[in-house]
Amino acid sequence: xxxxxxxxxxxxxxxxxxxxxxxxxxxxxxxxxxxxxxxxxxxxxxxxxxxxxxxxxxxxxxxxxxxxxxxxxxxxxxxxxxxxxxxxxxxxxxxxxxxxxxxxxxxxxxxxxxxxxxxxxxxxxxxxxxxxxxxxxxxxxxxxxxxxxxxxxxxxxxxxxxxxxxxxxxxxxxxxxxxxxxxxxxxxxxxxxxxxxxxxxxxxxxxxxxxxxxxxxxxxxxxxxxxxxxxxxxxxxxxxxxxxxxxxxxxxxxxxxxxxxxxxxxxxxxxxxxxxxxxxxxxxxxxxxxxxxxxxxxxxxxxxxxxxxxxxxxxxxxxxxxxxxxxxxxxxxxxxxxxxxxxxxxxxxxxxxxxxxxxxxxxxxxxxxxxxxxxxxxxxxxxxx
Numbered sequence: 041x042x043x044x045x046x047x048x049x050x051x052x053x054x055x056x057x058x059x060x061x062x063x064x065x066x067x068x069x070x071x072x073x074x075x076x077x078x079x080x081x082x083x084x085x086x087x088x089x090x091x092x093x094x095x096x097x098x099x100x101x102x103x104x105x106x107x108x109x110x111x112x113x114x115x116x117x118x119x120x121x122x123x124x125x126x127x128x129x130x131x132x133x134x135x136x137x138x139x140x141x142x143x144x145x146x147x148x149x150x151x152x153x154x155x156x157x158x159x160x161x162x163x164x165x166x167x168x169x170x171x172x173x174x175x176x177x178x179x180x181x182x183x184x185x186x187x188x189x190x191x192x193x194x195x196x197x198x199x200x201x202x203x204x205x206x207x208x209x210x211x212x213x214x215x216x217x218x219x220x221x222x223x224x225x226x227x228x229x230x231x232x233x234x235x236x237x238x239x240x241x242x243x244x245x246x247x248x249x250x251x252x253x254x255x256x257x258x259x260x261x262x263x264x265x266x267x268x269x270x271x272x273x274x275x276x277x278x279x280x281x282x283x284x285x286x287x288x289x290x291x292x293x294x295x296x297x298x299x300x301x302x303x304x305x306x307x308x309x310x311x312x313x314x315x316x317x318x319x320x321x322x323x324x325x326x327x328x329x330x331x332x333x334x335x336x337x338x339x340x341x342x343x344x345x346x347x348x349x350x351x352x353x354x355x356x357x358x359x360x361x362x363x364x365x366x367x368x369x370x371x372x373x374x375x376x377x378x379x380x381x382x383x384x385x386x387x388x389x390x391x392x393x394x395x396x397x398x399x400x401x402x403x404x405x406x407x408x409x410x411x412x413x414x415x416x417x418x419x420x421x422x423x424x425x
Contacts, residue, residue: 043067043085044419045075049095052406053395054376059094066401069418073397090405093413094371097379097393098133098402099356102212102289102386103172103260103316105138109330110323113153120157123321124165128423130355131404131412134169134392136211138318140330141175141183141190144198148205155207165422170211170386173202174260177225178240179216184265185350186240187331194221199228210234211386214260216241217251217276226254235385238286241276242267248279252286258385261318262288262305263297264349281308287385289314292362293354295341299366306367314385315359315378320351360410371410 044066050059051074063075065085075081106123108116120137127135137154139147154171161168175186177194194215203210212235215222229236238251239260259280267275280286281304288309292302296318306313322329326336335342335350342351360374383393392400401419404412415423 042419043072043081045081045085045087046095047087047089048092049090049405050092051395052094052096052372052375054097054372054380055394055396059372061092064095064395064401066419069401069420071395071397071399071401074395094406094408094410095395096131096375096404096406097395097399098166098404098415098417099131099360099378100169100382100386100393101127101132101135101317101319101356101378102314102382103138103174103318104135105140105318105320105351107321107323108137108154109140109320110327113150116150116153116157117160120161120168121165124161124168127166127355128415128417129412130357131406131415132166132356133402133404133415133417134167136170136172137168138172138174141178141186141192142331143190144176144192147176147190148198148202151202151210152205155205155209158209159207165417167417169388169392171206171209172212172214173210174214175240177213177215177219177222179218179242182216182240182242182265182267183332184240185329185332185335185344185348186265190331193219194225196221196224196228199225203228203232203234212237212258214239216243217247217256218243222251223254226251226256230255233387235387238276238280240265243276245274245279248276249283252279252283257285257287259286259288261296261316262290263301264291281305284312287312287314287381289316289382290363291316291318291352291354292359292366293341293352294362296349296352302363302366303368306363306369311376311381313377314381315356315363315374316382317354317356317359318352319354357404357406357410357412364410371406371408374410375406
C-alpha cells in the first residue's frame with residue numbers, strides 16, 4: 041500500500057487554535073497519523089518536504105452552480121467533470137451541485153440525472169458530494185435571478201418524488217420559511233437528515249424563529265436575496281446574525297456583500313460563518329439564462345440585463361483572501377470557514393474538512409497569503425499534475 045509522509049508542513053488544522061508545524065502520514069488515501077518531530081514512518085514510506093508551506097484540508101463549497109443551469113441534463117456528466125478539474129486548481133476538493141427553481145417535470149428529470157451521474161463519479165479531481173436544491177420552494181419577491189415562474193408552494197407529492205429521485209444525494213435544501221407548506225417540507229427533510237437552509241425570503245422574525253424551531257440550522261448567502269434589517273423588523277438577516285442555532289454562508293467576492301457587512305457577519309457569527317462561491321458559469325460569458333432572462337459576465341460578477349446579480353465568478357481560495365482582508369482574520373480562521381464548518385453542516389466532519397487521523401487525505405497546500413500551490417485528492421497530488 042502506498043505510504044507517503046508530508047514533512048515540514050505548517051498545519052492549518054481547523055480543530056486547533058493555532059497553526060502547528062508537523063508531519064502527516066498518508067496511507068490508503070487517508071490520513072493515517074500525525075507524526076511527532078523526527079518520528080519515522082518506516083522505510084517503505086515516501087517522504088515529501090513541503091518546506092514550510094501551509095497545509096489545509098481541502099475546501100468544501102456548499103453552493104456551486106457552474107454550468108448546470110445552462111446545459112441539458114444529458115450533459116451533466118461532462119459539466120461536473122469539467123467543474124471538478126477546474127475547482128481543484130483553487131483548493132476545492134468537494135462541492136454540492138446546486139440547482140435552480142426549475143418547473144416540476146424539469147426539476148424531477150434533472151435531479152434524476154444528477155443522482156445517476158453522482159453515483160458513477162470518480163474521485164480523480166474535486167468530488168461532487170451531493171445536490172443542493174436552491175428552491176423551488178422560495179419567495180418570488182426575493183427570487184434574485186431564480187426563475188420566478190417556477191417558484192411555488194411546497195406540494196408533498198412533488199416533494200416526495202423529487203427526494204426519492206435524488207436517491208439519497210440531496211444533502212441541502214434552501215427554502216423560504218414563509219412559503220405555504222413549509223412545515224411539512226421541513227419535517228420531510230428532517231426525516232432524511234437533509235440540511236435545512238433558509239434563504240430567498242422576506243420572512244419576518246417570527247416566521248424565521250418558527251422555522252428554526254422546526255429544525256432549520258443554516259442560512260443561504262446571508263444578506264443576498266432576503267429582506268432588509270430594521271431595528272423593529274430584523275427579518276431573516278437580523279435574526280441570523282444573533283441566532284446561535286444558525287450557521288450562515290456568505291459570498292465574499294467584494295461585490296455581493298460590502299466589506300463592512302462581511303466584517304459585521306464575521307464578528308457576529310464567529311465560528312458559524314461559512315464561505316461559498318454561488319458560482320455561475322454561463323457559456324461564453326453570457327447566456328439567455330436559466331428562466332429568468334439573459335445573464336452576462338461583467339468582469340466582476342454575473343449579472344442580469346437590469347444589473348441585478350445572478351451569481352459570482354468567485355473561487356474559494358479568493359474568498360479566503362477577501363474574508364481575511366475584510367474581517368482581519370488569520371489564515372487559519374478563514375480556512376476553517378470553507379473546510380470544517382461546511383463539513384459540519386453536512387455531518388461529514390470526520391471524513392472531510394479536517395486533518396484528524398482517519399479522514400480523507402484531501403488537502404490544499406497554500407503559501408502564507410493563502411494562494412493555492414498544490415491540491416491533493418485521496419493522498420495523491422492532483423494539481424499541478
